[in-house]
Amino acid sequence: MDAIQKNLLKEIAGLHDVPTGAYNIRSNGGAAGRRSTANIEIVSKTDKPGIDIIVKPGTKNESVHIPVIISESGLKDLVYNDFYIGEGADVVIIAGCGIHNCGDQESAHDGIHTFHIEKNAKVKYVEKHYGEGDGNGENVMNPTTVIELGENAYMRMDTLQIRGIDSTVRVTKARLAAGAKLDIKENIMTHGNQHATTDFTVDLDGENSAAHVVSRSVAKDKSRQLFKSDVHGNNLCTGHTECDAIIMDEAKVDAIPALECNNVNASLIHEAAIGKIAGEQIIKLQTLGLTEKEAEEQIINGFLK
């Protein structure tokens, strides 16, 4: 791997070198390294690009890294990754995509991730998106995440997109069985002329299922963001979605939340707040000796933490 690829790997996965545990590194549309472990098997798909990640039932405290890096300008990469998490397993999965585009053509990565999480299994899934490059080519990422949570299964999904992605459409679809729980935390910051759309659909099918979706975003310059969420309460369940956005400069943010209660015992809540940084927050930090710009940075850093 060259220095550019190593830097991308550091940004998206916090990795300086090959990770411990199972991993699959995809670089410029091809495999750059893979390791399966006794409990986690990674195999290539035969019918389409992508991999199957198979976690044996009962696997505990293991991790899987599956970073994707693109440093060739103009590369359009489409990949299907399927995760099969066995009953009672407890694993951390770190995905992420870094694009370095120094050319004039659009570079794109579209990842379709499907999680089949069996009964009583627990997954923490972390996904970071990062783009850089000094060319005029756009960096595009369109991740789709499909989540099937079995009985009493749990998934926590943290997504982060802070810099360098010109256009993104993130689609997340989840279906929860009885007692299953889903926690999603999304952090996005857009600047320049960037566009970001996030679209969540959650079906709370099982009794006592629960979903909690929190999106925090900052839109700067002339960037545009669209937040859509659609939660269906089909049983005794609780659903909570929250969209909290800071808007700056000439940016625009739309929030379109939808709740659909199909059962008298479903309890669904949506909260949305979009606005500029409160003047009193800036003033307070100024009275501590920060400049207006430093104060803004601190407020945004905290907000997206």
Added chain:
Amino acid sequence: MLELQHVSYVAPDDGKEILSDVNLTIDDKFVAITGPNGGGKSTLAKVIAGIYPVSKGKILLDGADITALSITERAKAGVSFAFQQPVRFKGITVKDLVTLAAGKKITTAEVCTYLSEVGLCAREYVNREVNASLSGGELKRIEIAMTMARGTKLSIFDEPEAGIDLWSFSNLISVFRKMREKIGGNIIIISHQERILNIADKVIVIAGGKVTAEGSKEEILPALYADAAKEAACSVLMSKVEDK
């Protein structure tokens, strides 16, 4: 030492003069500012901190003219201001804020020392977000801890007792007593509380945008309480008249 020379402040929205020709010299360690609601006390604090620009007059800190300085520049010059209504921040922790106030990297143990001094169990608070989950009283104490961490030559507290429960109030008094002993500069406290006024070296009364009295607590307080008693008696009588 803080000096205000012929300071006036006119509210930009309605043109009303809220402070008019205020002249003050603050060189005592612990100065309490009191007076009726709406008399201009909080405005005076904001004018000193640079949040409101003066319409006329001059402000001097240790002889240096700070009138034209911004909020940030005044903070760096040595002015601290604890808000009457502390501000909440999503995602920023108590430790973050106290560290920003200190203006340098400080250890968690140091942050905890400040929190303990204002009567907060440090372990429970140090990593909490300064958001809506904290009560008004908790926020007020964090605000005071931040001012202590800054340790500047001038500290202004706008009604620190507001929102603090009775039990914590005794603690608050001891916090200010301690601060008074330690601090090398001046403390200004805007307050209505007799117990705070009682530990002041000097009491200033502001009403109708003007300084109406100034002196030691022995000189000022008896007259102040007599006036307050008169007003209270008057309102009792008035209500009786109205009842009939």
